[in-house]
Amino acid sequence: MEYEVVIGLEVHTELSTETKIYCGCTTEFGGQPNTHVCPVCMGLPGSLPHLNKEVVEYAIKAGLALNCSITKYGRMDRKSIFYPDCPKNYQITQDELPICRDGFIEIELEDGSTKKIEIERIHIEEDAAKLLHTTVGTLVDFNRSGVPLTEIVSKPDLRSPKEAVQYLERLKSILTCIGVSDCKMEEGSLRCDANVSVMKKGSDIFGVRTEIKNMNSFKALEKAISYEVDRHIKTIEAGEPLTQETRRWDDTNNITVVMRSKEYANDYRYFPEGDLVTLNIDDEWIEEIRKTIPELPYEKEQRFIQQFKIPKYDAGVLTLTMSMADFFEKVAEISGDAKSTSNWLMGDISKIMKENDIWIEDLKFTPEQLAELITLINAGTISNAIAKKVIVDMFNTGKSPKTIVEEKGLIQNSDTDAILEVVKKVLDSNAKSIEDYKKGKNKVLGFLVGIVMKETKGKANPQIVNKLMNEEIKKY
Template structure:
């Protein structure tokens, strides 16, 4: 029997406010455990919440960027449950009247077609505390308790793990570009729950769904969904009955594991939050917020392709975050070489940032300095190979490339006479290589050029080296 996969995502993103949703405590990441707290976010008796207006603003901004309609009259609700990370025994969230409804995201599939993935709702709520499981027992850090979240619930429109990853990537880039969230998945700013089921191909009746909780990387999402698809199909083929449950992804074992049976809405006994007033959002405020939405990633991507004449793939990578897009655009304009700017940012610079777990906004060098490096290479002052060494020093020190080149004596040698002496020395020392080349082994040229570059410590102009090597070999 053939099966069809049905996937919907519930994405929790921390909003980039300076203070928590119902109190004045800082939302800053990190800090000593239980230091970013007060009676309100600790849920102490007698403490009263006060809704942070900026949270509502950011929620509306996210909704507008995701093509949602805004609920003009709404409220906050209590979601009742008992768990160590929820000190009040309820979470203040939204139930029947979410802030935003009926939006969508367009994603590009592998065959180039555009698919619309519906967004059912966006609601704002408070985050829970963080549980730390140790050999001595489970500890609770309440620093995260009360940090504002927007929960973005998609419709079950995705039909493969790759579509789900595409959707999450696009969602992340939109939220990041609008400034409503930093979306740092490794810090928990963006977390994803996935609902997945399989059904007989061609059927209009969904299968029994499983929820996979708290995945914080694109790789984890794809792996967990692929595993769950195999698990569910294997069970169905064996005649087993699937149950609706909540599972967690174990990245070490590469499998999902049952956490608990799936709860339903009535298990939470939702009711209106009596300590907070209703939300009354007028058209004027909505339009004010709409005007603050910047150029969105898909719009910027199309402009980069047209304006800078770079491949669409390059543009799609460069626009994943606003900081990367801004850095590229400034560098491209200053250097006059958009392809070189793209190559450096997508290649060596991204590699260095990944190795050092850092971000574009944390770079010690500026677009002006990167454009200076590109100009030094294009003018022949230094080689591309030397440039790769310079960029590492720029990353570590923030010094300008011109200063680094002067301090380390890295200026490229374009003196043909001096280079010719080295070429002849290497050829004299490697007669077998000359013979091999004349016998049709063209790869020998790369070997000889490599020896020359090593002898000159990478300073010889590669174009001149290649020209002289070809000329001298033919004479022998």
């Protein structure tokens, strides 16, 4: 039997405000446990919340960027939750009147077509405290309690784990671009719950749904959904019942694990938050916020393709984060070589950042210095091989490529006579390779060129080496 996968995502995003949603405590990440707290975010009796206006503004901005309509008259609600990380035994959130509704994101499918993923709602709410499970018991850190969140709920329009990842990547790029969240998944600024079910192909009746909670990486999201889809299908085909429940992803064993039976809306006993006033959002404020939205990632992607003539794939990768897009644009404009800029950023520089677990804004060298490196390569001053060593020094020291090249004597050798001597020496020492070449093994040329480059410590101009090697080997 063929099955169709049905996926909807609930994405929690920490907003980049300086203070929490209902009090004046800092939202700064880290700090000693329970030092960014006050009676309000600790849920102490008698404490009263007041709504941070900037939280509302950021939520509206996100909604506009995600093609939503804005709820002009709304309120906050209490959601009853009996967990140790929520000491009030309720969370202040939104129920019937979310601040944004009916938006969408477009993702690109493998065949090049686009697919619209509808967004049902965006609402604002407070984050819970953090539970620390230790050998002596469970500890509670309230630093995160009251940090402002948006919850962005998609409709069940996603049909594969890859589509889910694409949607989340596009959502992350938009939110970081407009500056409402840093979306640092490793710090918990972006967390995702996935609702997963399967149904018979061609059916319009959804299957039993399970929710996978709190995934904070694209890889975990794809693996967890794939596992859950496989589990659903095996259970159905074995004739066993599926239970609606909440599960978590066990990254060590690559399985989902039951947390609890799935709650329903009436379990939360929503009712209006009486300690906060209603929200009244007028058209003038909405338009003021709309004017602050910059060029969005998919718009920037199209411009990069047209302006810099780079491939669509490159443009898509470079616009996943605005810091990378801005870095690329500066280097491309200064160097006049957009494709080389793209290659360096997507290749060696991305590798360095991944190995050192840093972001592009943490690099010691500037866009101007990378442009200088590309100019040195294009001028024939250094080879690509030398440039790969120089970029590592630039990362470690922050020195300009020109300074590094001069200090280490790395200027490329374009002396034809000197290179010819090395070529002849290599050919004289590799009679077997010459014989293989004459038998039609043309790949031997690359091997011999590599020896010449090694002999010259990478300083020989590779174009001259290739030209001379092609000419000289025919004489043997």
